[in-house]
Amino acid sequence: MPLLQVSDLQVEFKTNDATVRAVNGVNFTLEAGETLGIVGESGSGKSQSVLAMLGLLASNGRASGQALYRGENLLGLSGKALNRIRGNRLSMIFQDPMSSLNPYLSIERQMTEVLELHKNMTRRAAKKRAIGMLEAVRIPEAAHRIGQYPHELSGGMRQRVMIAMALLCEPEVLFADEPTTALDVTVQAQVLQLLRDLQRDFGTSIVLITHDLGVVAGLCEKVMVMYGGRVMEQCDASSLFAKPSHPYTIGLLRALPRLDKSGGELTGIPGNPPNMAHPPAGCPFHERCAHAAEDCVQHVPALRPVDGVHWLRACHRPAEDMITRYQEASHV
Template sequence: MALLEVQDLSVRFERRDGPPVKVVHDVSFSLDAGGTLGIVGESGSGKSQTVMGLLGLLASNGRATGHARLCGENLLAMKPRALNRIRGDRVAIIFQDPMTSLNPFLTIERQMTEALQLHRKLTRRAARRRAIEALERVRIPDAVRRIGMYPHEFSGGMRQRVLIAAALMMEPDVLIADEPTTALDVTVQAQIMALLREMNRDHGTAILLITHDMGVVAELCDDVMVMYAGRTVEKASARNLFVHPLHPYTAGLLGARPRLDAPGGAPLRTIPGNPPLPGSGGAGCAFAPRCAAALERCHTQMPPLESIGAPPHLRSRACHLPISDSVELEASA
């Protein structure tokens, strides 16, 4: 049985000036113990709202439906108190902006030891010692002194390490990392990715990585789910997806990566147009207006997510294009 199994998860938001807006449509995926899954897509594709929905962290006007089972327990059916016991303990989250996750009025010690005292019932002294050890493991120098400092006294990379340290010391079953390397320089990005790999390798922590960076996915993830306009358009192992993407949107994402082997002066490739606004899609494929290979029915019929192949090469895609006649996927070259 999968450690985390999500089935037909949908997220909608109520509006005062109109009908509800559905931002996530019937998303399903699973994550095994020790596995790594990347959820990728442009901003507004529904990646973060998928995770917020399954953990009960939506805004007050949001509602999630479907099933999200952690070790067989449906998170969506839990009372807030029961869900609070899981968040930060069995499931830890690293948000993309550490300054919005860390309280500027509390020291790092206070923010790290609170979870240990609540979930592990440690004394303040024991919790402080565990927190210092965690900071040292993520290579924060002079951790004994720095633990008494405030978030604004740390650099962006250091604050991100603090969040990873807080997650690491709880030894969660699942770590959700939402754009953990956004706005960090490449050196710090490499250090953050190394820490995530270490957690996965040494502690068997399952990692759910939300990102728009295909390079980060290639470095860390076993499997990949590509989202567009709140829907899953392709799922595959990372190896299969990078070698042979089957959906034009996936090919576009891969083609937009900077390449060291590109001819000098060659411009970066882009996907033309813009993603649709939530709730503005028509009856057909949401990507059709931007797809160079769209068929006539792509504009009028929503393609179902269909399975292709067999284990260990089983994958899924939602596209009307026949695989044999699909658009030339230059990104796999």
């Protein structure tokens, strides 16, 4: 049985104007020690999918479907039951460390509280464990840094503190929401290497939420591409980069700079993401897709297997045709 199995996950938000359908029928599995990358533009439903599983939606949000962690549906648990799991067996690195860390509390207090709550440690034992974890994420002078406040640390240091906090209880699943946002490329590379090292040392499964396909290439084994609250394509990382089959995935890849080619302009995806308060009737990507036809406008494509059962896509256009077009364009 997979460590985490998500089936028909739906997330919607009630507003004064309309119901916003942020996530529509997401399905995926996560095995022990595996890394899954969830990719897509802002507003595609990546973060809300994870927040729904952890019971962290806004007060006007509602989730349905199943998110089975070791056979137990997270969506059906009470807040008290979720509190025993969150931060302990399931942990999350939030997107902005400056707003996620409490500016009024020292790093020590924010870290020891987790261990006192979930591991029943004394303050002294918790502090020793916290210092050890800060050292594990390569924060220099950890015994001194632990007494500082968030504003005294750089952005890279704050992100490392967030990672250390998430790993204090050695969780089985780590959700990382844009863990390298706003970091320069050097610090970004250090954080990604740190996640690889920690996964190797602790055997943690990782769900990485990102819009950066370069980050996915360096860390993930499986990838799920989302757009308009739906899964567009889902496969192993090597297949996604070698032969993407969905027009949206191809658009994302063509927007990336190429190291093997000099000159030329990046190709953007025209238009804007759909308004999920009033989603389109057919494929959510059809208004921006150069290959859209009448069936794309009228009917939502089902998520179908492309190569066995491990490669799925939601598109009316033949997969082989899209792969061929991408490969021919890539060699121009």
